[in-house]
Amino acid sequence: MxxxxxxxxxxxxxxxxxxxxxxxxxxxxxxxxxxxxxxxxxxxxxxxxxxxxxxxxPARLLTLGEKQVIAPADGTVVVIEETEEGEYFKDKRRQVSIFMSPLNVHVNRNPLSGVVSYFRYYPGKYLVAWHPKSSTDNERTTVVIQQPNGVEVLMRQIAGALARRIVWYVKEGEQVKQTEEMGFIKFGSRVDLYLPLDAKINVKMGEKTKGGVTVVAELA
CATH class of the missing domain: 1.10.287 (Helix Hairpins)
Known part of the structure; x- marks a missing residue:
């Protein structure tokens, strides 16, 4: 460690x-x-x-897979649903959200390899991470990674009630590698993933995830 x-x-x-x-x-x-x-x-x-x-x-054996979306954070799966993603895709996506408690590892990792096709940082409030409006009102970043075949996955870092600073190490147009560090949320929060509708979800509500290890979903 x-x-x-x-x-x-x-x-x-x-x-x-x-x-x-x-x-x-x-x-x-x-x-x-x-x-x-x-x-x-x-x-x-x-x-x-x-x-x-x-x-x-902690030292870990990280998971790699071209068709696999790997958990970007340690935590608990708190949302699995079909929803409208209104910032970038502006259509329906499969959302998977992972809540990071203050006791979880706080480093965030790239869920897949590809090019960062979109990045935005938004200052905001510090509502509790499970609040319905935390995804749109809290301090947050939005990162979209595009694979060579054109498939895109959106990841959103969201600050919580304790977190006061989100850190990121990626920028638009940059090539990133799966499971490498993409950022850090200090003192806990939440990470959202927005996946294609045909993605196969491999996790369940309440399941514990390990960043860089757990396979959240498989892409078609």
């Missing part, structure tokens, strides 16, 4: 702040109270571990 570069500043800042807090508490509050100091130290360590785990990247 390794730690993601997006967490360097946050982890360093959190560690220094907790050290300062414990130092001040020792000299001005709990110098004569060893029990209170041990409790504060324990809480501080647990809090630091919680922050660090947000940025972990």
């Amino acid at each position: 390794r730690l993601h570069r997006e967490g360097t500043t946050i982890m360093l800042g959190t560690g220094l702040a907790l050290l300062a807090l414990n130092g001040l508490a020792y000299y001005f509050l709990f110098r004569e109270n060893s029990t209170a100091m041990w409790l504060l130290a324990l809480v501080s360590v647990l809090l630091f571990i919680l922050v660090v785990q947000f940025f972990r990247i």
Whole structure:
């Protein structure tokens, strides 16, 4: 396992702040109270571990397949439905949404290989990720990847109530590879996939996904 570069500043800042807090508490509050100091130290360590785990990247055997759409994120499948995609396709698509809790791995991966035919970033609100309007009102990105045969899949990163920054590493016109890192959502959120209607969905509601590993769907 390794730690993601997006967490360097946050982890360093959190560690220094907790050290300062414990130092001040020792000299001005709990110098004569060893029990209170041990409790504060324990809480501080647990809090630091919680922050660090947000940025972990576990070692995995990644899945590759030209016809397969691979899960772009760790999380739980919360939406599988036919819906109208109004930003890019402007027609009906199969939507699969994965909710990322604060305990999930937060790196996002390309669901398939191809060319980024469309990219947009939208600042916005921070509604809870399962709110019906989070897909259109929250901070988000929209990325469309086109395969050589012309098939396109849309992926949307959506910030949640805790997330305050979406990071992306792709740009329009760029060639991307399946399962490689395409971005990061800090402190949890949601990822939507919009697939062709004839795509075979391989996941079920409530199923846990692993980014870069789970096959979400198979393209015709």
